[in-house]
Amino acid sequence: MGAMTGDLLLHNVRPRGGPPVDLLARDGRLAEIGPDLSPPAAIETVDGGGAIVIPGLVEAHTHLDKTLLGMGWYRNEVGPRLIDRIENERREKGRLGIDPARQSARMIVQASRMGTTHIRSHVDVDTEMGVRAIEGVMAARARMAALADVEIVAFPQSGLLIRPGTAALMEAALDLGAEVVGGLDPCAIDRDPKGHLDLIFGLAERYGRPVDIHLHEPGTMGAFSLELIVERTRALGMTGKVTISHAFCLGTPDAHEADRLIGLVADAGVHIATTAPASRPVPPVKKLRAAGVVVCGGSDGVRDTWGPYGNADMLERAMLIGLKNDLRRDDEVELALDICTRGGAEAMALDGYGLEVGCHADLVLLDAETVAEAVVARPTRRLVVKRGTVVAKNGHSLLEPAADH
Amino acid sequence: MGAMTGDLLLHNVRPRGGPPVDLLARDGRLAEIGPDLSPPAAIETVDGGGAIVIPGLVEAHTHLDKTLLGMGWYRNEVGPRLIDRIENERREKGRLGIDPARQSARMIVQASRMGTTHIRSHVDVDTEMGVRAIEGVMAARARMAALADVEIVAFPQSGLLIRPGTAALMEAALDLGAEVVGGLDPCAIDRDPKGHLDLIFGLAERYGRPVDIHLHEPGTMGAFSLELIVERTRALGMTGKVTISHAFCLGTPDAHEADRLIGLVADAGVHIATTAPASRPVPPVKKLRAAGVVVCGGSDGVRDTWGPYGNADMLERAMLIGLKNDLRRDDEVELALDICTRGGAEAMALDGYGLEVGCHADLVLLDAETVAEAVVARPTRRLVVKRGTVVAKNGHSLLEPAADH
Numbered sequence: 127m128g129a130m131t132g133d134l135l136l137h138n139v140r141p142r143g144g145p146p147v148d149l150l151a152r153d154g155r156l157a158e159i160g161p162d163l164s165p166p167a168a169i170e171t172v173d174g175g176g177a178i179v180i181p182g183l184v185e186a187h188t189h190l191d192k193t194l195l196g197m198g199w200y201r202n203e204v205g206p207r208l209i210d211r212i213e214n215e216r217r218e219k220g221r222l223g224i225d226p227a228r229q230s231a232r233m234i235v236q237a238s239r240m241g242t243t244h245i246r247s248h249v250d251v252d253t254e255m256g257v258r259a260i261e262g263v264m265a266a267r268a269r270m271a272a273l274a275d276v277e278i279v280a281f282p283q284s285g286l287l288i289r290p291g292t293a294a295l296m297e298a299a300l301d302l303g304a305e306v307v308g309g310l311d312p313c314a315i316d317r318d319p320k321g322h323l324d325l326i327f328g329l330a331e332r333y334g335r336p337v338d339i340h341l342h343e344p345g346t347m348g349a350f351s352l353e354l355i356v357e358r359t360r361a362l363g364m365t366g367k368v369t370i371s372h373a374f375c376l377g378t379p380d381a382h383e384a385d386r387l388i389g390l391v392a393d394a395g396v397h398i399a400t401t402a403p404a405s406r407p408v409p410p411v412k413k414l415r416a417a418g419v420v421v422c423g424g425s426d427g428v429r430d431t432w433g434p435y436g437n438a439d440m441l442e443r444a445m446l447i448g449l450k451n452d453l454r455r456d457d458e459v460e461l462a463l464d465i466c467t468r469g470g471a472e473a474m475a476l477d478g479y480g481l482e483v484g485c486h487a488d489l490v491l492l493d494a495e496t497v498a499e500a501v502v503a504r505p506t507r508r509l510v511v512k513r514g515t516v517v518a519k520n521g522h523s524l525l526e527p528a529a530d531h
Numbered sequence: 532m533g534a535m536t537g538d539l540l541l542h543n544v545r546p547r548g549g550p551p552v553d554l555l556a557r558d559g560r561l562a563e564i565g566p567d568l569s570p571p572a573a574i575e576t577v578d579g580g581g582a583i584v585i586p587g588l589v590e591a592h593t594h595l596d597k598t599l600l601g602m603g604w605y606r607n608e609v610g611p612r613l614i615d616r617i618e619n620e621r622r623e624k625g626r627l628g629i630d631p632a633r634q635s636a637r638m639i640v641q642a643s644r645m646g647t648t649h650i651r652s653h654v655d656v657d658t659e660m661g662v663r664a665i666e667g668v669m670a671a672r673a674r675m676a677a678l679a680d681v682e683i684v685a686f687p688q689s690g691l692l693i694r695p696g697t698a699a700l701m702e703a704a705l706d707l708g709a710e711v712v713g714g715l716d717p718c719a720i721d722r723d724p725k726g727h728l729d730l731i732f733g734l735a736e737r738y739g740r741p742v743d744i745h746l747h748e749p750g751t752m753g754a755f756s757l758e759l760i761v762e763r764t765r766a767l768g769m770t771g772k773v774t775i776s777h778a779f780c781l782g783t784p785d786a787h788e789a790d791r792l793i794g795l796v797a798d799a800g801v802h803i804a805t806t807a808p809a810s811r812p813v814p815p816v817k818k819l820r821a822a823g824v825v826v827c828g829g830s831d832g833v834r835d836t837w838g839p840y841g842n843a844d845m846l847e848r849a850m851l852i853g854l855k856n857d858l859r860r861d862d863e864v865e866l867a868l869d870i871c872t873r874g875g876a877e878a879m880a881l882d883g884y885g886l887e888v889g890c891h892a893d894l895v896l897l898d899a900e901t902v903a904e905a906v907v908a909r910p911t912r913r914l915v916v917k918r919g920t921v922v923a924k925n926g927h928s929l930l931e932p933a934a935d936h
Contacts, residue, residue, distance in 0.1 A: 199900040202860045404809035405857035433859040434907045435850065445840065446854075452810035454838040455607045495604040502839045 132514035134487065135165040139174035141481050143497045146176055151487035151514035159483055172516070174491055177508050178500055180463070181481050182243025182488035183440035184470025187338075187371050187399040187424025190230035190247040190266065190276070191259040194429050197222065197229075202434055208315075208342065212284055215431045216254060222431075226262025231270055233428060237438040238273040239523040241490035241507045245274050246338070246424070246474055248281035248308050248371075251299050253291045260299045273517050273525060277474060279338050281308035286325060287316050293325055300333050309339035312354070313347050319354055327358040330367075336475075338369040338399070344407065348375025349387055356394045365395030369422070369473055373398050376414070377407025384410065392417040397473040400465075401426040401443070402450040411451050411465060412458070422473035423447055423466040440466045441492075444501045459498035487514040537919035539892065540570040544579035546886050548902045551581055556892035556919035564888055577921070579896055582913050583905055585868070586886050587648025587893035588845035589875025592743075592776050592804040592829025595635035595652040595671065595681070596664040599834050602627065602634075607839055613720070613747065617689055620836045621659060627836075631667025636675055638833060642843040643678040644928040646895035646912045650679050651743070651829075651879055653686035653713050653776075656704050658696045665704045678922050678930060682879060684743050686713035691730060692721050698730055705738050714744035717759070718752050724759055732763040741772040741880075743804070746780065749812065753780025754792055761799045770800030774827070774878050778803050781819070782812025789815065797822040802878040805870075806831040806848070807855040816856050816870060817863070827878040828852055828871040845871045846897075849906045864903035892919040 132154035138146050141159070148163040149156060165171055192215065194200050200222070204214045218224070226249070237245060250259045260278060267276035280299035286292050286309070300307065307330045312322035330337045343351050352375055359368045370391070376398070378384050388410075391398065397420040398409050414421050423443050428436035441463075447453070448462040471479035478486045491509040494500035510518035517524055537559035543551050546564075553568040554561060570576055597620065599605050605627070609619045623629070631654070642650060655664045665683060672681035685704035691697050691714070705712065712735045717727035735742045742764075748756050757780055764773045775796070781803070783789050793815075796803065802825040803814050819826050828848050833841035846868075852858070853867040876884035883891045896914040899905035915923035922929055 199904050201901070202903075203862075204860065402809070403857075404807070404851070404855040429907070434861075434864060434903055435854060435859075437908070446809065449840060449851075450809040452808075454840075455609065456839075457608075459839060496606070498607075498839055499604050502834070503842070 132487070133169045134511065134514050134516065135163060135169050135171040136174050136179065136489070137171055138176055139179040139491060140176060141179050143178050149179065149487070149489070151511070154487055154513035154515070155478070156481070156483050156485050156487050172509065174509070175493070177491040177493050178497060179481070180490050180492065180497070181467050181479060181485070182490060182512070183241045183466055184422065184474070185237055185242045185245040185424055185438065185440055186422035186470035186473055187401060187426060188245060188247050188438070189249070189427050189430065190233050190245070190263050191226035191249050192224065192427055192430040192432070193229050193233045194222070194224065194431070195229065195232045195236060197224070200431060202431070204431065211432050216252070216284060218431045219255065226259040227265045230263045230266035233438055234266060234270040234274055234276065235523045235525060238510060238512070239507065239518040239521055240437070240439040240441065241510050242438065242440050243274050243488035243510070243512050244470065244474065244476060246277045246279060246306070248279040248338070248340070249304065250283040251280050251292065251295045252282065252284040253289050253295065257295055257299045257302060260302055260304055264303055270525070272515070273512055273523070277306060278304040279306040279308040280304040281340070282310055285310065285315050287318050287321050296329060300329065300335065305335060307333070307335050307337045309337065311341060311343050312351050314343045319351055323354050323358055327362060330364065331362055336367040336369070337364070338371055340371050342372050342374055344374050345378065348373070349383065352387060353390065356390045356396060359394045359396055366475070369397040369399050371399040372401070373409045374406050376409035379407070384413070388413055388417050388419065392419050397422060399424055399473065400447065402447040404446070404450055408450055411447060412453070412461065415461065420469060420472045421465050422470040439504065441501060441504050445504060448501060456496065456498040459501050463497055463501050488512055537892070538574045539916065539919050539921065540568060540574050540576040541579050541584065541894070542576055543581055544584040544896060545581060546584050548583050554584065554892070554894070556916070559892055559918035560883070561886070561888050561890050561892050577914065579914070580898070582896040582898050583902060584886070585895050585897065585902070586872050586884060586890070587895060587917070588646045588871055589827065589879070590642055590647045590650040590829055590843065590845055591827035591875035591878055592806060592831060593638070593650060593652050593843070594654070594832045594835065595638050595650070596631035596654050596668050597629065597832055597835040597837070598634050598638045599627070599629065599836070600634065600637045600641060602629070605836060607836070609836065616837050621657070621689060623836045624660065631664040632670045635668045635671035638843055639671060639675040639679055639681065640928045640930060643915060643917070644912065644923040644926055645842070645844040645846065646915050647843065647845050648679050648893035648915070648917050649875065649879065649881060651682045651684060651711070653684040653743070653745070654709065655688040656685050656697065656700045657687065657689040658694050658700065662700055662704045662707060665707055665709055669708055675930070677920070678917055678928070682711060683709040684711040684713040685709040687715055690715065690720050692723050692726050701734060705734065705740065710740060712738070712740050712742045714742065716745060716748050717756050719748045724756055728759050728763055732767060735769065736767055741774070742769070743774040743776055745776050747777050749779050750783065753778070754783070754788065757792060758795065761795045761801060764799045764801055771880070774802040774804050776804040776829070777806070778814045779811050781814035784812070789818070793818055793822050793824065797824050802827060804829055804878065805852065807852040809851070809855055813855055816852060817858070817866065820866065825874060825877045826870050827875040844909065846906060846909050850909060853906060861901065861903040864906050868902055868906050893917055
């Protein structure tokens, strides 16, 4: 990577597809925006060639520690149930040598070259691995700090109350530096919704941290868990600090019930993270946004023992969100991208995110006529800028992937 | 494009991911397959570098005449109903100057560089355009014959009985050279299922042609139309000659009803074409295949007035079919690709399709470790071969797109 000065003049770029301007970054922040800026001497100038510029893509739900990127093909012969996949993964971690530090670094490089500048990663905490995955991802994010800001969710993937000792490990993870308290299917996996949620909200209160809970539970079971989450969010005054990931229960075909649940999360200020899996009922993003709910997007697992799909490309994720939600009009496709940029920034309460003067100069240049075209065509990223420094060009990271440490 | 001799030696390629061999094409057909073949003199040799080789991708459901590829971005502000999209398109065809010949040629080039060697295209026949779109696609396929074989379905997009005069135009289309009789939602659009189906099956019988009917109708209405199609397939002895495209009714959540309908199409030898839209219930491909039904895949419309998505990449379509059907195991992902290769060949009754000696040398080279990896990673196509001649390299067509005629 070149000199990391954080100073850069981007000439002839179109913010969100609008008229062309120049953007000047100083010390990693947007300092000036306007036509034909004259750069101070000694500032690198890059010709944007009329490309669209958007703020950095935000990966708001992934699992950096699980990916098999760069490890050779994993032949998937796993059983169909959620618990098959959880148990298979715990077994395979040791057998395959899925090193959380190495794998997280690889995925941060991959995400960065696709234009992602901010990542929220759930990271496994369990009684076999302890907090080693947390330590690994923390090491990777320190090494890759020039590429992306990474937030860590302590995630009890194998259950919390059903695996005694996990609660203490969750505390250890938060003590180490995980920023967010995670959770998982309080009914379907942990078999004790009150116990599970009291525990994680208790941690959140004690540590003063946000919550991001995986809720795959469908139908009325999921709706019940969602109600319990909303009750605790209200009781603890945690408006704006709780995210429900997946929330498949919001995809119920019962429109009246969907409206009721959307009303609950809107009133409580609970955010929704969606990966828009094609095979599942999913939260209806247009309805959620219309109700004022913050919706963010994520890749979920990328090429791991759970499944082979994924490339950490949040522009492609915007397309998949668009396809799943049948977003065809340009304004709808723009909404899909907004979920993968500003929505993520709001859910993660990022400071200084955007394309306004004063914001961090976290930028992606896209060769496309309109934002909607960029989403459907997913062009190779012309330029990715993190805090005013170019970190990827024409799809290639300027930081080599750290292959073996 | 280089000399179109149809003679080629492909060195070091792995058929469907198996052990490396050489493939020799003579006069457009596979003549020899084995390790370390010695080419006869004067035959071009290409080093496959250990790439996977698969037979050409088969695009079994698209609309060549509708695409806006190469025409500048179309801002979509269309209403949400099917009929809004049909009427908007009829209006926009003239306003935008969507020339079927030019646009079909562009999409054939695009599909070819993505590895497609066979295309079935539905082509609009209506009382405004008459058979001009049929003529246009016929002109395009003649010009682009070196890239792909194109089969044309005469398609009454705007309705058949509800638009008097269309039936005569369908006959004119078949007289001109359309190979397949199309149809569309006999209840929901044409409002006369018996009349519609008697008409198109009557044409099929009289002309001795296969049928491929769009059936978007959901639920019990769709199931009823499907029953009427099956009855006519049986009555006319058209086993293996009828395809139902979309068949959303097969995606019913009622497992008992789904099994009943799958039994009907399996017994009648009716094929199913799926585009696996993420936002709709879709035919369950694993169940269909297990019941012995031929399932093929398609892109449907590619960047047209109906919606902005699509790139005519049937490898990406295999991924989308995999995502929609939750195909995660390697054998399941391979099934998704099989649908987009052999399934299409079976549905279209292609002669000499495959990787055996004697088959047409229609081939795609993919840099990937396994077939499943190729589907999820969708690498740039290393080489595309049509009838023994290289037609695309590293993602670039060797035939220039015909931009303006």
